[in-house]
Amino acid sequence: MDNNEFRENAHQLVDWMADYFEEVENYPVKPDVDPGNILEQLPGEAPQEAESFEKQFNDFQNIIMPGMTHWQSPNFMGYFPANTSFPSVLAEMLTATLGAQCMSWLTSPAATELEEQVMEWLRKAIGLPKVFTGAIQSTASTSTLCALLMAREKITDFTVNESGFPKGETFRIYCSSETHSSIEKDVKIAGFGRQNLRKIQVDENYAMKPDALEKAIRKDLENGFTPTAVVATIGTTGSTAIDPLKEIGEICSRYDIFLHVDAAYAGTALLLPKKRWMNEGIELADSFVFNPHKWMFTNFDCSAFYVQDEALLVRTFEIMPEYLKTPEDQRVKNYRDWGIPLGRRFRALKLWFVLRSFGIEGLQNKIRQHISLAQNLKDQIEQHQHFELLAPVPLNAICFRFHPNYIDDEEKLNELNEKLLNQIQDSGKLFLTHTKLNGKYTIRIVLGNTNLEERHVDEAWKLIQNLAQSLIA
Template identity: 80%
Template structure:
């Protein structure tokens, strides 16, 4: 492919992309395929000779598209969103075209300095204290792993980095029983071991109980353990429960424990002054993460990771082989030393485009709109005699189940709601997901898509009711 062909093909792709933005909600949200259907249409070997763009694009449309789940459809209301927007996509196009590897200031000065400034903007936007310094990571899972590694090196005075674990480590990590599963994975990767992760009980709102946390910490201290880090969650994955950050923070300060705050999804709501109550006590935190790639209309991947002690972060990860040394090292930020990976994408560009294109007012209007739609639907569910809420709704995630008056058996209710969700997914016009809260099968609906409107929520509720009553009539 030469430059003339590239130009022609690129124009064709942009036209297709613009059409997709307009038509995405007309696609089935979940594809009607079985495991192996796509695989069976793909050749066993790569082609010996090069193929035309026309052939590749035709296969994309005929083989790949029928097997895609359309996360960008406003009818996708499962998990948490992985949103995009026009300015974000345009920035991604520029990033791909530049092809820069932004591991250090020298490898792309503008990328480094834009990231530094964008993270300052974002810090102000969500009301974090000025003492936090930010860096863009790939995911909240990676950011939290970085936090746990910082905590590990802090408590061992960088001994694990130097000599590894002795095999007799007694370092304990704490999170709530509702914390995201990635925390357990990170604990394993960081070398603490699953047996040293303490899952703290939650209250009726599914938030961590500070008194249970302190009791567990004291018990570990009495048994010769070394409490190392607490992960507090602002917006759990199951129900967006908000852990009481200030009480947890005071305990961490009292016992000299590293505090990491995971606000992966719900952190975007901190753009709204009226939601800053969720962050009360943030001054006790050693690190904080949220993902603009979830609810802030920025393409995956883009995770905003903030730390109170920049030197601790850098010392945890820095390594300086001769081939990476540059004359500017003492005067700049080299983000390769701020996380796990050496290679880094130019993620700051899309975040910059999004914040400038929407403006603070535009971002706040979108987020308030989603929360308002969730409030309306919550009231509708509460008023219906055959449905019930299973958790508070502080933001825009609603946890509920179908509960006809004549069914009270817990097992039957679980089976009924499992069938309901499966029937909704099979239909393809709406995508929801589930969790378990207090042992109950729970359906989740998340109203956070970039282009979500009231009509989509009304249609979703209509589908839910129709599919539910089909099961008992």
């Protein structure tokens, strides 16, 4: 492909992209395929000779598109969103074209300095104290792993990095029983061992109980264990529960335990001053993460990771072979030392485009709209005689179930709601997901898509009611 062909093909793709954004809500949200359907259409060997772009794009449309779940559809209301937006997509096109490797200041000075400034903009926008400094990581899972590794090195005075874990000492990590599964994965990767993750009891709102946390810490101290880190969550994956950060932070301060705050999804709501009650006590945290690639309309991947002790972060990850040394090292930030990978994409560009295109007010208006839509739907669910809420709705995720008033058997209710969710998915008109809260099969609906409108929510609620009624007709 030469430059003229590239130009022609690129124009064709941009037209297709614009059409896709216009038409995506008309696509079946979930594809009607079985495992292996796509694979069987793909050749077993790579082509020996070059194939035309026309053939490649045709195969994309005829083989790949029919097997895609459409996350950018406003009818996708499952999990948490992985949003995009026009400015973010345009920035990604530039990032891909530049193909820059942004591991150090020297390799891309503009990328480094833009990231530094954009993370400062974002810190101010969500109300984090000035003591926090940020860097962009790939995901909240990676950010939390960075935090746990920082905690590990802090409590061992960097001896694990040098010589491995000390014999005879066991380190404990604490989180709530509702915390995201990535915490358990990170504990394994960091070498603490899954058995040393203590899952703390939650209250009736599914938030961590501080008294239970302190009790677990004291018990571990009495038994000769070393309390090392606590992961508090602002917006759990199951129900968007808000852990009481101030009380947890005070406990961590008393026992000198590293505190990491996982606000992967709900952190975007901190753009709204009225929602900053969720972050009360954040000054007691050692690190904090939220994902603009979830609810802030920025393409995956873009995770905003902040720490109070920049030197601790850098010392945990810094490696300085001769081939990476540069004359500017003492005067600049080299973000390769701020996380796990050496290589880094130019992720700050899309965040810059999004912040400038929406403006803080535009972002705030979107978030307020989503929360308002969720609160309105919550009221409708509460008022319906055959549906019930199963968790509080502090933001825009609703946990509910279908509960005909003549069925009290929990097992039957679980089966009924699983059937309802399967019918919703199979319809292709709406995509929801589930969790279990106190053993109850719980349907989740999350209203956070970039282009979500009230009509989409109304149509979703109507479909849910009609399918539920058909199950008991």
